[in-house]
Amino acid sequence: MRPSVRPVDPDAIREQILDAAKECVIELGFTSRLHAAIAQRAGLSRPTVYKYVGDQDAIFGALFQREITQFFVVLDPVLRGQARDLRVGFVDAIVFAVQYARAHPLLQKGLRDDPQVVLPWFTVQAKPFVELGANLLSPHFQRLFTPEQLAEVSPKAISEWAFRIIGSLIVTEGIVDTTQEQSLREFVSSLLSIAFIPAPDPELVRGAG
Structure with a gap:
């Protein structure tokens, strides 16, 4: 039997990204290049951050x-x-x-x-x-x-x-x-x-x- 795959919750992933983004902005500022830091803090890949929220302006x-x-x-x-x-x-x-x-x-x-x-x-x-x-x-x-x-x-x-x-x-x-x-x-x-x-x-x- 194949293991069951948990369904992806886009809203939960988006909230996870925004939680990490808030912490990164407070720590690093609005003008820093943030995608890598956000991805690392959220435990996700950079493409996932782009997919669920977008570029840096979209994140803000x-x-x-x-x-x-x-x-x-x-x-x-x-x-x-x-x-x-x-x-x-x-x-x-x-x-x-x-x-x-x-x-x-x-x-x-x-x-x-x-x-x-x-x-x-x-x-x-x-x-x-x-x-x-x-x-x-x-x-x-x-x-x-x-x-x-x-x-x-x-x-x-x-x-x-x-x-x-x-x-x-x-x-x-x-x-x-x-x-x-x-x-x-x-x-x-x-x-x-x-x-x-x-x-x-x-x-x-x-x-x-």
Whole structure:
């Protein structure tokens, strides 16, 4: 009798490769030639790494997508635990996300040592992540909206706004110190205060002109 052959699980192999890739990037950086190191650490051949993930750019893209998906898994219970208050939920989501990112070893390694590789994922290559974030955040923000608010604004638009604020706070150093939770919370709350300023009365605007 021939020995049974265990079926290949492509998802498991891909995860094995990405686990090894994350360790290699943190150790060696984003600009190193990584396929050989990833293959060795994963216990696979280089052709297998190419087959299941792709070239180095594809590996980075897959890593970013996996890490951001895992982030939303962690964020989910934070948002579910919120009372029905849009502003509180929005601020908590921003604060949690920024603090999570600032403690994330892979992201911080890239921002510190290889920003030319990482920054495009927050700018010119950000669309897939913005869409992913909007899809995952929208149900939470929708739960926090009143029926009146839902009639006027899209939860996806709010989700994209949240993603853009998070990205800016992660990659851009500003004049306001947001490295501490309380100062970060106050800053985001102040942004919301500006956003919720009522529109000026058209008659007053015409009169001032």
